[in-house]
Amino acid sequence: xxxxxxxxxxxxxxxxxxxxxxxxxxxxxxxxxxxxxxxxxxxxxxxxxxxxxxxxxxxxxxxxxxxxxxxxxxxxxxxxxxxxxxxxxxxxxxxxxxxxxxxxxxxxxxxxxxxxxxxxxxxxxxxxxxxxxxxxxxxxxxxxxxxxxxxxxxxxxxxxxxxxxxxxxxxxxxxxxxxxxxxxxxxxxxxxxxxxxxxxxxxxxxxxxxxxxxxxxxxxxxxxxxxxxxxxxxxxxxxxxxxxxxxxxxxxxxxxxxxxxxxxxxxxxxxxxxxxxxxxxxx
Numbered sequence: 001x002x003x004x005x006x007x008x009x010x011x012x013x014x015x016x017x018x019x020x021x022x023x024x025x026x027x028x029x030x031x032x033x034x035x036x037x038x039x040x041x042x043x044x045x046x047x048x049x050x051x052x053x054x055x056x057x058x059x060x061x062x063x064x065x066x067x068x069x070x071x072x073x074x075x076x077x078x079x080x081x082x083x084x085x086x087x088x089x090x091x092x093x094x095x096x097x098x099x100x101x102x103x104x105x106x107x108x109x110x111x112x113x114x115x116x117x118x119x120x121x122x123x124x125x126x127x128x129x130x131x132x133x134x135x136x137x138x139x140x141x142x143x144x145x146x147x148x149x150x151x152x153x154x155x156x157x158x159x160x161x162x163x164x165x166x167x168x169x170x171x172x173x174x175x176x177x178x179x180x181x182x183x184x185x186x187x188x189x190x191x192x193x194x195x196x197x198x199x200x201x202x203x204x205x206x207x208x209x210x211x212x213x214x215x216x217x218x219x220x221x222x223x224x225x226x227x228x229x230x231x232x233x234x235x236x237x238x239x240x241x242x243x244x245x246x247x248x249x250x251x252x253x254x255x256x257x258x259x260x261x262x263x264x265x266x267x268x269x270x271x272x273x274x275x276x277x278x279x280x281x282x283x
Contacts, residue, residue: 214267
């Protein structure tokens with residue numbers, strides 16, 4: 001799905017492009033676009049018997065709850081949103097979870113908030129660029145991806161290798177929201193203490209990209225861009241639809257799963273590109 005419009009965040013008007021590209025059999029991401037609140041949520045692939053619709057519903061509920069609390073201090077906002085959605089998360093085992101990236105208005109500033117492996121990339125008016133992301137989930141996943149890569153390169157089929165790592169994935173999921181692993185939006189209110197948040201001067205921001213890890217694969221897994229800042233540059237120059245098509249082609253390429261080890265051939269890919277348009281005159 002592609003959508004385009006404009007929003008105002010902290011008085012700065014941004015033209016908007018949205019790409020929501022569900023993977024076959026998944027469709028677990030969610031996104032939100034409103035004045036003073038823009039967000040992406042990536043629902044974690046269920047490891048139990050939950051249908052994808054339950055994960056998507058949880059990701060949407062997470063954004064509903066965060067938007068409802070968006071005027072509160074960041075930790076209070078996340079704490080209250082986790083509390084509101086806790087019954088949905090904890091009725092499952094492992095609990096339902098999602099990762100989140102959002103931009104909201106706080107006073108006269110834009111605040112970027114990240115929990116989990118969604119990413120925000122900022123381009124400033126003077127040319128500097130900045131990536132805001134939490135590497136902890138990627139570090140936890142790296143060991144399992146390394147095991148997957150070793151198995152497939154030794155001649156084990158992709159299907160057999162996936163079965164071999166299933167227990168590792170479940171173990172990591174059951175240990176989420178603990179100091180030695182990673183933090184995610186789920187049933188644990190303590191995660192609110194571990195969000196990343198950064199304040200930006202609105203007039204300094206030329207563009208922002210908020211995306212799920214399925215979209216950031218272009219940079220992180222396929223190395224089709226010069227890192228995340230290169231991904232933002234390409235999004236601004238080529239548009240999200242073109243990048244989404246390139247992503248799916250890379251996923252489908254022969255031997256793609258062996259050359260670029262990952263947990264599944266496809267993943268949901270969601271991205272929101274904000275490009276500064278104009279600033280309303282002072283009242």
